Amino acid sequence: MMLTAITFALILTSAVVVHELAHYFNARSVGIEVRAFSVGIGPVIARRRWRGTEWRLSLLPLGGYVDLPGMAPKVGDDGELKHADEGMAKKGLGAKLWVLVGGVIANYLLGCVLIAWAVSLQPAYHELISGESVVVHGSTIEAVTVDSAAAALGIRPGDVIVELNGISDPGPDQVVEQVQGADELVLTVERAGETLTLSRAWPPPDAAEPPLLGIQIAAIVEPVSFGEALPQAALFGIRVIPEMVRGFISGFASAISGGENTDVAGPVGMVTMVNQATNVGLAPVVLLAAVINLSLAVFNLLPIPGLDGGRMLLASIVAVRGRPFKPGQEEQFHFFGVMAVLALIVLITFRELGALFTS
Numbered sequence: 001m002m003l004t005a006i007t008f009a010l011i012l013t014s015a016v017v018v019h020e021l022a023h024y025f026n027a028r029s030v031g032i033e034v035r036a037f038s039v040g041i042g043p044v045i046a047r048r049r050w051r052g053t054e055w056r057l058s059l060l061p062l063g064g065y066v067d068l069p070g071m072a073p074k075v076g077d078d079g080e081l082k083h084a085d086e087g088m089a090k091k092g093l094g095a096k097l098w099v100l101v102g103g104v105i106a107n108y109l110l111g112c113v114l115i116a117w118a119v120s121l122q123p124a125y126h127e128l129i130s131g132e133s134v135v136v137h138g139s140t141i142e143a144v145t146v147d148s149a150a151a152a153l154g155i156r157p158g159d160v161i162v163e164l165n166g167i168s169d170p171g172p173d174q175v176v177e178q179v180q181g182a183d184e185l186v187l188t189v190e191r192a193g194e195t196l197t198l199s200r201a202w203p204p205p206d207a208a209e210p211p212l213l214g215i216q217i218a219a220i221v222e223p224v225s226f227g228e229a230l231p232q233a234a235l236f237g238i239r240v241i242p243e244m245v246r247g248f249i250s251g252f253a254s255a256i257s258g259g260e261n262t263d264v265a266g267p268v269g270m271v272t273m274v275n276q277a278t279n280v281g282l283a284p285v286v287l288l289a290a291v292i293n294l295s296l297a298v299f300n301l302l303p304i305p306g307l308d309g310g311r312m313l314l315a316s317i318v319a320v321r322g323r324p325f326k327p328g329q330e331e332q333f334h335f336f337g338v339m340a341v342l343a344l345i346v347l348i349t350f351r352e353l354g355a356l357f358t359s
Helices: 002-029 093-121 123-130 149-153 172-181 226-239 241-257 267-280 282-301 308-321 329-358
Strands: 036-050 053-067 136-144 160-164 184-191 194-201 215-221
Touching (some): 002 036, 002 053, 136 172, 172 215, 267 329, 308 329
Antiparallel strands (some): 160 184
């Protein structure tokens, strides 16, 4: 459980910190001084001033934030709200959009890098981004269940299946087919440079239906380099945008209507997925982190006040109408947008908890 918590915090914090760092660099690139940048949220436990910015380390390792001047109205000496006259407020539409879109671009790029890394770790994932069927060149034993038929037969983790019942280099599907339907298992494996033949009558007299051998197997496929996977991951990240947008709309609609939600995961669902990924290995954890980054990029593009997309929308409206909103009015839009998103997240979380306790 501790490993799951640490992994979840690392994935979430890295995604948010990269997002906010992009806002920071884009703001500096157009001449906007950044007041503060925090890794983590909540009470500040350490701070240091560098290049005009206060860099903070906060108590809760669940994200981060950047403090840009000109994002909120000023309070005059008379207590009345006035338009900000610094930072973002002084910039034109192009500069504002550049600062706001930075986080989206950063999460997209990080997501693509992580997908390429996951594919290089587990080439079977290549099919996800390329659409091409993976060519299987055999199977390897990932794990052996204690006191199982496989353990009794002498199979060990790391064994490469060279031949099974006369089938050379069988894929995982062929292994399963033989285990479930053969009346004998003759298995040739390669182990530490040696070739061993293991055999026994099958299935055992007390076997379940269908019979279980007690192994976890993985396909052996052609390796895919990081450099080969990266451009395909970049195209994949663009192709999935419409599908992700439909998923967010469908998931939020389900949360409001009470219908079945299979499109959007809340905090409980995310922790569950992280737990499942950490139990398998590094590659699925990296792939999950990639999906979270791409989801964060697309979600922030939605034209909902409070999100980057909503801020870009309101900035564009102000530029078209030629005058700003009343002081504080734009902040009210953002407040209600954030409250609506938080309410939806709470609804999804309660439903996930209900399903968890029911199961």
